[in-house]
Amino acid sequence: MSDYVKRLPPAALPEGGVASWSVADAERWRAARVPAIFSPAVGSWLLLVLVTASYVLTSGFSAPRWNGGASMPGDTDWLGYPATVLLTALPWWYRYLPVPTVPAAVMVAVEAARSLASSDTGDRLATSGYCLALAVSAGAFTGAWLRLRARREQRALALAAAGPRRHELPDGAPETDDYRGYRQFYLGLGLCLVAGVLLIHGLVNSLMAPDHAPYDAVGQQVAALLFLVPGTTVYGRGHVAYRAARRLNEAPQPALLVGVRIGPDGYHWLYPDARTTSGRPLITYFPRARDTDGTARLLGTDSAYGAGDGHYDIDPRSEPFEAVLYGAPWEGAEVALEYAVIDRSAYQGSERTYAAVTVAQLLPRRHHGLGPWQPADGAARAAARRERIRKEERERREWAEKQEERLRQRQRTSSTRRTPRGRGGGTRGRRHGRPGSWGEGHGCGTGGHSCGGSHGCGGHGCGGHGCGGA
Structure with a gap:
């Protein structure tokens, strides 16, 4: 059983000391976040609703609509297909991939404006759909740009609070760049390859079809779309996760002394420190067993530290515990946290204090469900x-x-x-004349050769074969 230690022992701190994150600096960092309406979760859901409405109004899977109606009946439009894919992918890219969302939103806006200019002015539904597509691209561009700017500002504020000193990652920190994002990378690549095969099949058939009987490849386009949207999203998430892990491991990192508190749902929230009760949750991560070393190095036993030094265990759901944060915190960044745990057994008197290390990606969650706390x-x-x-x-x-x-x-x-009974020692033998009992055939009481039988005292009795003779 391991318990979190309230304050870090001196042996757990990096050489040269580490800067504390004041509540004022942390509040400036927190204020640099984007407004809630542009947060990844809320913004992506709003974009999804608008994209769906735009498709309903423009019949978005009908290719001629997205190319100004230039295609022949039964023909397949390939020029407007990239904009269709990007418009569908915008809600997912906005949530997980803000960097490619910016150019994708620009391309969708250009195609929507071109389609709006060349469409029939009497078709109000199509006009409304193209206007919605323009609104989607504008909202996605604005939100993604604000999120990228917030990342830069938060990184600059964290570096200023940490000071110029840089530190190597603590001993025992998992090397996440050896595996982070690989699974998503290959899964997304496989989905994109399937989509590519479908598109090539439809494109080849379209090119080989005669002019008087054009080939309709809309089925291949729709099927490829169902693979392209999740494939590009998963592929991008894997690439971003790998790059974040690589940045953490390839160079020394700034360090800050922070607090960590566990929420009701298991997510760990960063606080400015573990002592100031006025601090608010800043950003969260979710630790995984593969990314955590609970016994990275031994710090001491129960006799090495005292409760007066803050060396006592706490309930991490009621109050934060101290940890050293390696890496600049911002949405999507990979960081390492070193904290102290007491390893004890309920049936042993000795205690051992270890430095534990967790490497995790910071998540853009906002709801934490944590209230004010008081030190225990x-x-x-x-x-x-x-x-x-x-x-x-x-x-x-x-x-x-x-x-x-x-x-x-x-x-x-x-x-x-299982206790065995002695031979002839029971009542059943005496009553039923078993061999070796008193009622045996040659005994004196019963049977043919007994004293009262045919050869008894009156026949071959006591003087012959009876009780007294041979």
């Missing part, structure tokens, strides 16, 4: 822990005693059932 009494918590340990030991002893008593009872019952 370390001495009271230690006394409660000792009482809990004694109770667990007592319950364990009682359970073991009950198990031993049940085992002894079963052994006694089993031995009683």
Whole structure:
């Protein structure tokens, strides 16, 4: 059983010290976020609704609509297909890939404006659909640009708070650049290859079809679209995750002393520090077992530190614990956190303190469900822990005693059932004349050769074959 330590022991701090993140600096960093309407989750859902409405109004999968109606009936428009793919992918790209969202939004806006200019002015539904597409591209461009600017500002604020000193990652930090994003990268690449095969098949058939009977490849376009949108999104997420892990591991990083508190849903939230109760949650990450080393290095035993130094365990859901943050925090960045844990057993008196290291990607979540906190009494918590340990030991002893008593009872019952009876020592033999009993055929009481039988005392009786003769 491992518990989080409230304050980091001196042995866990990097050489040369580490800067603290003041509440004022952290609030400036927090204020640099984009407005909630442009956040990844809210913005992507709004874009999805607008994109769906635009397709309904323009019959977006009908290719001539997106190319000004220039295609022949039954023919397939290939010039407007890229804009169709980009418009469909914008909600997902906006949420996970803000960088490619900017040029994609520009391309969608250009194609929508061209289609709007060449469309029939009497078709109000199509006109409304193209206007919605323009609104989608404008909203996606604005939100993505604001998010990228917020990243730069937050990174600059974090670097200013950390100071000029840079530190190597702590010992035991998982080398996430060896595996981060690989699975998404290859999965997305496979989906894109499938889409490419479908498009090549449709394009070849379109080119080889005679002019009087054009080939309709809309089916291949729609099928490829279903692979391209998730394929490009997953591929991009894998590439971005790998690049973030690579940046963390390829150079020394700035370091900040922060607080970490665990939310009700298991997400870990960064605080300015673990001592100031006025600090608010800043950004979150979700630790995974593969990215965590809980015993990276031994810091000491229970005799090395005292509760007066803040070396006591806490409930991480009630208050934050100290950690060293390596790397500049911003949405999507990969960081490393080093903190202290106490490894103890309920049935052993010794305690060992380890430095644990977690590497994780910072997530743009905003809802945390965490309220204000107050520091717990370390001495009271230690006394409660000792009482809990004694109770667990007592319950364990009682359970073991009950198990031993049940085992002894079963052994006694089993031995009683297996006890052998002596030959001729029972009542059944005397009553039924079994061999070796008093009622045997040659005995004196019953049977043919007994004293009262045909050869008894009156025949070959006591003087012949009876009780007294041969």
